[in-house]
Amino acid sequence: MQYQSQAVAKLYFTAAIGLFAGQILFGLILGLQYVVGDFLFPAIPFNVARMVHTNLLIVWILFGFMGAAYYLVPEEAERELHSPGLAVLMFWVFLVAGALTILGYLLVPYSGLAQMTGNDLLPTMGREFLEQPTITKIGIVIVALAFLYNIGMTILSGRKTVVNLVLLIGLTGLAVLFLFAFYNPDNLVKDKFYWWWVVHLWVEGVWELILGSILAFVLIKTTGVDREVIEKWLYVIIAMTLITGIIGTGHHYYWIGTPEYWQWWGSVFSALEPIPFFMMTVFAFNMVNRRRRNHPNKAAVLWALGTAVMAFLGAGVWGFLHTLAPVNYYTHGSQITAAHGHMAFYGAYAMIVLTIISYAMPMMRGRKAANSNRSQVLEMWSFWLMTVSMVFITLFLTGAGILQVYLQRYSDNPLPFMVVQEKIALFYWLREVTGLVFLIGLVLYIASFFVGSKDPEVAVEQAASPTA
């Protein structure tokens, strides 16, 4: 670790991993509730479990992004963080606010939570993914502003690189677009229209910039390829992301009451959205193939390559699968959407956070560059278990979605929703079993921080050499 203040990232990464574990546990509860409807009812109803599952996902990814920024910005800017104290303070504010919100979901009926937190003064609750009480949303804005100030001041007074500027643009976009969470018009069409400005323009817009910059940083560090080469790739990738992703928002406007031209705009531009993800795959493989050294942290390189491939599959391919308006007419809101959501979030955002954690944590825990061999082997096992099980979760949900669409929306005698749910239960069971394998992978991942921690670390970088 080159700068002392990078150590604040450790707090954020630790919280991210803890919340990730919580998200998976609630995912398993949810998965079981799909087939055993009254499991844990009335203690944890389905809608609450779903809210906790998705909100924990968003919060742990945000913790991961912040940790990544606190780690990589000082190194890129070649100076200490503007205010490490502010970063630590905001960590605790965010963690306490997040924990109270989750406890609120679990312990108080949602309408009561709205009443308790004064939602009637500025109503923002009750919308998918933006269920947080208004006061929590205000807390998120305060944390985001303090975070941007801290990161921005560090970058402005230090070296400006493409990596930290792209990261700053992404993080600023993340904060600015979240402000649309406060716009909650009575008109449902307008409500949905701007709701997507938070949800879509986060995950298919500015978050991709954050993903690209973190991936570029890790590849610069682990491959030793010239920064200029990697930066040129990053420019093209983020350009394609914004060109396709911004108007690609239109794929959410097909059936919500907006003008019909969105069916064309949405179809054409979102069909191009896999391009930046495809480029990211070629970019990552290309950099690793052209590496000038063999970095001892093989697990981090594996996570980086895995991110590129899984993001392409989950966000690119499975997104394209149901993005064209004539297809989406049938598949909208089915289990095909769930399949896409699972693989895209895991592949693009969970994995990039795990990549930077894998790269940075050993150094923050006193290693020179990498963990011991035993620890890395365990971490790589966890990579394969989680990644392969996510592929199968996606395939099972895809199968469920196709059958659901056929029986419920396409056949000559469409069946009611709940009748179809029973017919696709086999897929839900298979998904649940695979989810358990994912949990085993996560347990191994956490264990990798403790196993072999006293063993010597893998030998420091050797020059890459041709082999037979």
Added chain:
Amino acid sequence: MPRSAELPEAGLSLAVMAEALYLSNLLLAPGLAFLALLWLWWRHRGQAPALARAHLAQAVSGSLWAGVLLVVLNAVIVLLGGYDGPWTWVVVITYFTFCHSALVVFGAYGLAKAMAGQCWRYPLLGRPLPNGCPEALS
């Protein structure tokens, strides 16, 4: 020494073009891109540098296999399962998406290898590499 300085220039652009045409056949212009790939392979099959020959041969055999796996096998599934069977479409769409994605990822990896001036054999469906192929780093 910068790694880029070690890139074997001979055959690099042909190798990249072969992989690009393989990917175009899967993603942009099925059939048309394959014909262009066949023409390129036919024209350079004898005298091109080993790197180019390797990627041309891999891309041609990969494309032929892609045709079997994506068109022929799916047609068989539909014929056996019946056009109106919901389970037929569960199998066809899931299989096609998974198989097509895997072939595209192989192509992306092949393209990255070609750009780095290295040979690469497609898993399971690739042909043996010719002698004199630039070796990969480990």
